[in-house]
Amino acid sequence: MITREELLQRAKEVIYDAVPELEGQELGEDTVINTDAAIDSMGFTLVICRLEAAFDVRIPNRQWQRLQTLGDVVDAIEKRLK
Amino acid sequence: MRFSSFDTLLTHQAEALGGKPALLWEDRTLSYRALKHEVDARARVLAGEGKTCLGVFCDGSLACVIEIFAAVQAGMQVVLLDENTPDEALERLITYTDLDALWGDEALVEQCRPYLTPGVRDGAGKLLFFTSGTTQAAKAVVLTDHSLCQSAYNGASKLPLAPEDRLICLLPLNHVFGFVCGLLWGLQCGCTVALGRGARHYWDDLAHYAPTAAAMVPALLGFYLKHGGFNPALRLVLIGAGDCPPQLLRRAEELGLRVSFGYGLTETSSGVAISTSGNPFALELCPDDEITIAPDGEILITAPTCMMQGYYKKESDTAAVLKDGVLSTGDLGWLDEAGRLHVTGRKKEILVLPDGTKLYLPEYEHQIAQALGEGELALVLRGGRPVLVLPGQARDKQELLRALYPVTCQKPRGQQLGDILFWGGPLPRTATGKIQRWEIQQKAEEL
Numbered sequence: 001m002i003t004r005e006e007l008l009q010r011a012k013e014v015i016y017d018a019v020p021e022l023e024g025q026e027l028g029e030d031t032v033i034n035t036d037a038a039i040d041s042m043g044f045t046l047v048i049c050r051l052e053a054a055f056d057v058r059i060p061n062r063q064w065q066r067l068q069t070l071g072d073v074v075d076a077i078e079k080r081l082k
Numbered sequence: 083m084r085f086s087s088f089d090t091l092l093t094h095q096a097e098a099l100g101g102k103p104a105l106l107w108e109d110r111t112l113s114y115r116a117l118k119h120e121v122d123a124r125a126r127v128l129a130g131e132g133k134t135c136l137g138v139f140c141d142g143s144l145a146c147v148i149e150i151f152a153a154v155q156a157g158m159q160v161v162l163l164d165e166n167t168p169d170e171a172l173e174r175l176i177t178y179t180d181l182d183a184l185w186g187d188e189a190l191v192e193q194c195r196p197y198l199t200p201g202v203r204d205g206a207g208k209l210l211f212f213t214s215g216t217t218q219a220a221k222a223v224v225l226t227d228h229s230l231c232q233s234a235y236n237g238a239s240k241l242p243l244a245p246e247d248r249l250i251c252l253l254p255l256n257h258v259f260g261f262v263c264g265l266l267w268g269l270q271c272g273c274t275v276a277l278g279r280g281a282r283h284y285w286d287d288l289a290h291y292a293p294t295a296a297a298m299v300p301a302l303l304g305f306y307l308k309h310g311g312f313n314p315a316l317r318l319v320l321i322g323a324g325d326c327p328p329q330l331l332r333r334a335e336e337l338g339l340r341v342s343f344g345y346g347l348t349e350t351s352s353g354v355a356i357s358t359s360g361n362p363f364a365l366e367l368c369p370d371d372e373i374t375i376a377p378d379g380e381i382l383i384t385a386p387t388c389m390m391q392g393y394y395k396k397e398s399d400t401a402a403v404l405k406d407g408v409l410s411t412g413d414l415g416w417l418d419e420a421g422r423l424h425v426t427g428r429k430k431e432i433l434v435l436p437d438g439t440k441l442y443l444p445e446y447e448h449q450i451a452q453a454l455g456e457g458e459l460a461l462v463l464r465g466g467r468p469v470l471v472l473p474g475q476a477r478d479k480q481e482l483l484r485a486l487y488p489v490t491c492q493k494p495r496g497q498q499l500g501d502i503l504f505w506g507g508p509l510p511r512t513a514t515g516k517i518q519r520w521e522i523q524q525k526a527e528e529l
Binding site for chain 2: 030031032042043044045046049052061062064065066068
C-alpha cells in the first residue's frame with residue numbers, strides 16, 4: 001500500500017513533468033496549484049489526466065474544479081486507491 | 083440551403099445523403115439516414131412520456147445529440163445544462179427553467195430529481211442556453227431550433243465546408259458556439275461531424291478522428307499550439323467565443339492552418355460576423371445580420387432570423403438590451419470602409435475569458451472583498467486569466483489564496499484566479515471615485 005508521503009512525491013513528479021514551468025518551485029500539500037499562473041485551465045486538465053493515468057484512478061470531472069491545493073488532489077487520488 | 087427546423091434539416095439530409103456518415107462518436111458511426119431514424123424513434127418515446135421541459139446534461143456524446151434533436155422534435159422545451167454545474171447552483175437553475183425531466187449521467191439525474199417542477203405549457207421549439215456568466219448571474223437565453231438553423235446557414239454561407247470535410251465538435255454543446263459551430267455547421271454542410279470525447283481526450287481527439295475543420299475557443303487553440311496536437315489533415319480552424327491574442331492566430335497560420343475568427347453572442351444564436359480571408363480580425367457580416375455602431379462605440383446588432391426571443395422569465399433584463407429588434411451587445415467596435423467589423427473591447431464590467439465564459443466583475447469582486455475583508459481591489463485579465471490586483475506592497479500570496487479558497491472553489495476553472503498582484507500604492511480612481519480599471523489592466527502585464 002502506497003503511503004501518503006509516497007503518493008505526494010509521485011504526484012509532484014507527474015506535475016513537474018506535465019508542467020515543466022513549475023520546475024524549481026516547491027510544491028507542498030497546501031500549495032494552491034490551480035491558481036498558479038503556470039497551470040492554466042487546460043494545463044490543469046492535463047495534470048489531472050496524467051495523475052489519473054499514473055495512479056490508475058478516475059476522478060469525476062465534476063470534482064475537478066473543487067481541487068484547489070495539491071493536498072486536495074492527493075486526497076482525491078488516495079480516496080480512490082483505497 | 084436554408085432549413086427552418088432541426089427536423090427539416092435532418093429529413094432533407096437523410097434523403098439527400100442517405101448512408102453518408104453524419105456523426106462519429108468513439109468507434110461508432112451513424113449515417114444521416116440512421117441519425118434521422120434514431121431521432122424519430124426517440125422522439126416518439128419522449129412524446130409518449132408526456133413531459134414538457136427536458137434538461138440535458140450535455141456530455142457531448144452521440145446519445146446526447148440524439149436526445150436534444152428528439153426532444154425538440156417531440157415538442158419539448160429543451161434546456162442545455164453544463165454537467166459540471168456546481169451542486170449548489172443546480173436547484174436554482176432547474177427550478178428557474180421549469181424542468182420536469184432530465185437526461186444525462188444517472189447519478190446526477192437522481193441527485194436533481196427532487197428539484198423537478200410541473201413543467202411548461204408553451205415550450206415547443208425552444209432551446210435555452212445559459213449565458214456564460216457566473217452561476218449567480220447566469221441567465222437562460224431563449225433560442226429556437228429555427229434561429230439556430232438560420233445561424234448555421236449564415237455561418238455556412240460565409241465559410242462553407244466541403245462534403246468531404248470532417249468537422250470535430252470539441253466544445254460543450256451547452257455553449258451556443260459549440261452547438262452551432264461544432265455541430266450544426268457540419269450537418270448544414272452535409273459533411274461528417276466527429277463528436278469529441280471530452281476534456282480527457284483533448285490531446286488525442288484530433289489524432290483519433292483526423293478532422294479537417296474545427297471550431298475552438300482561444301484557450302483550446304493555445305493548448306494545441308503549446309502541446310503540438312494538430313493533426314496533419316486539419317486545414318481550417320474557426321475561433322470564437324472570446325478575445326484571441328493575435329500571436330496565437332499568427333502561430334496557427336504559420337503551421338499552415340486557415341484561421342477564421344467569429345463574433346457573436348448567445349443572444350444572436352452564435353456568430354453574426356466572421357473573417358474569411360486576409361486580416362482575421364476584420365469580420366464580414368453574415369447575410370441576415372446588420373451591425374451599426376452607437377455614438378459611444380457600442381456594437382448594435384439587428385439579426386431578425388437569429389435573435390433570441392429574450393431572457394427566460396426576465397422581461398426587464400430583456401428590455402434592457404433588446405429594443406425594437408436591436409441588441410445592445412456591451413461590446414465596443416468599429417466598421418471599416420468595407421463594412422467589416424473590428425471588435426475592440428468591452429463596455430460593461432465584464433471580462434470575457436479565453437474559454438468564452440464571461441466574468442461579471444462587481445459580483446466576483448464583492449465576494450473577494452468579503453473574504454479578504456478589504457474594500458479596495460480590482461480584477462483584470464492577464465495572460466487570459468483573471469488576476470486580483472490589491473493596493474499596497476507585496477504580501478504572502480499563499481495566505482491570501484487560502485483566505486479566498488471558499489470563494490474560488492465555487493468558481494469554474496477558467497474563472498479561478500491566475501495570480502495576485504500588488505499595485506504598490508492605492509489603486510487609481512476616476513474623478514468620480516470609481517476604480518480606473520483600464521489603467522490597472524494596462525499595467526497588469528508589467529507587475
